[in-house]
Amino acid sequence: MKDTNPFDVAIIGGGPAGLSGALVLGRARRSVVIIDEGKARNRVTRETHGFLTRDGSSPGEFRAAAAEQMRRYPSVSFVQDAAAEISGADGAFRIVTSGGDAYEAKKLLFAAGKKDRPLDIEGLADVYGISAFVCPYCDGWELRDQPLAVITSGEGAMHMAKTLAGWTSSYAICTNGPDGLTDEQREALAKRNIPLYDAPIERIESKEGMVEQIVLRDGRRVACTGIFFAPTLVAGSDLPQSLGCEMTEAGSLVINDFGGTNVPGVFGAGDAATIKYQAIMAAAMGSMAAVGINMELLQETWDNA
Incomplete structure (x- = not known):
């Protein structure tokens, strides 16, 4: 020593x-x-x-x-x-x-x-820091005007729904299970044509670190070129x-x-x-x-x- x-x-x-x-x-x-x-x-x-x-x-x-x-x-x-x-x-x-x-x-x-903590969604680690991020203020400019997906639920989903509107008008919310939202919050998202997916995520598909789509367990697919998620x-x-x-x-x-x-x-x-x-x-x-x-x-x- x-x-x-x-x-x-x-x-x-x-x-x-x-x-x-x-x-x-x-x-x-x-x-x-x-x-x-x-x-x-x-x-x-x-x-x-x-x-x-x-x-x-x-x-x-x-x-x-x-x-x-x-x-x-x-x-x-x-x-x-x-x-x-x-x-x-x-x-x-x-x-x-x-x-x-x-x-x-x-x-x-x-x-x-x-x-x-370990990222528990298959494929998320492959895109983290390349086309998947946690903070729009840090990385939203690079993904501006692109089709994006948000992976979070509850109040976090509503916060991100309001925040991302400053960088793009095309984004969907994937809650990876129960959405944790109230009926009023779901109506607010629907009124603004923000898609909401509450099925668990099967995997994220990408190529060389660039997101292509999120595959849900119910078979639906959410096309996107970038992701913001809550770690x-x-x-x-x-x-x-x-x-x-x-x-x-x-x-x-x-x-x-x-x-x-x-x-x-x-x-x-x-x-x-x-x-x-x-x-x-x-x-x-x-x-x-x-x-x-x-x-x-x-x-x-x-x-x-």
Whole structure:
């Protein structure tokens, strides 16, 4: 096992939230270690959208650009590994990685995001990130004016029915079983000529990642060139809970305006601490959490002078 000198901050997760936090902390002259296993949830996508100056960059390009800019700040270190265990308390945390290395830090920032549960519809994994997405604000422009399908039910179906209208007038809703809608909601969809299919989905047919149609178990087929669906997500790391961090039912860390959790010295940012899954939101949260961390460190130095 390799031990290193203590860091001011250890960041678990190297996506937009963790990288943005590291940038702010590096500029504040803090020693930082970013521990990331390189398995970001958005690695299946070809492009990142809606992030000013980085619109259209692949997740890999985004991270490479961030790493290049971070070289200006020698107090920031990168470790490609997974954080496996965390012990200690505010001012003296100890992180052990899957590879057996250990790192000590005064503060922790969890920015490990969330993870997709296995996709249980045959063929969905083949198109995910290519022609099937989860957020119209992120990927609707690329599918504008095309025939699309939405895979979700209940209130989520109504939300997407209203939202997708901004990008296309041709879309159907596939609920993959009972629709979970009221009679009034079904009438609202019918009034707007939005097809509703409540049969279970047999499979999604595609060619080289491009959706062609959704085949239902009752034999009907829904032709489409793109899909939006509601994924099932879980927390990207169980380590915050092991430290006693409060979590929401959605698996998000409960944080204050500067990313602080209920556990002293532990902060959260990005998808790990919100259900607003946009890269630019994650980066902003990482920046604010870094300010919160630095404020605590400055106050502690002031008090101990």
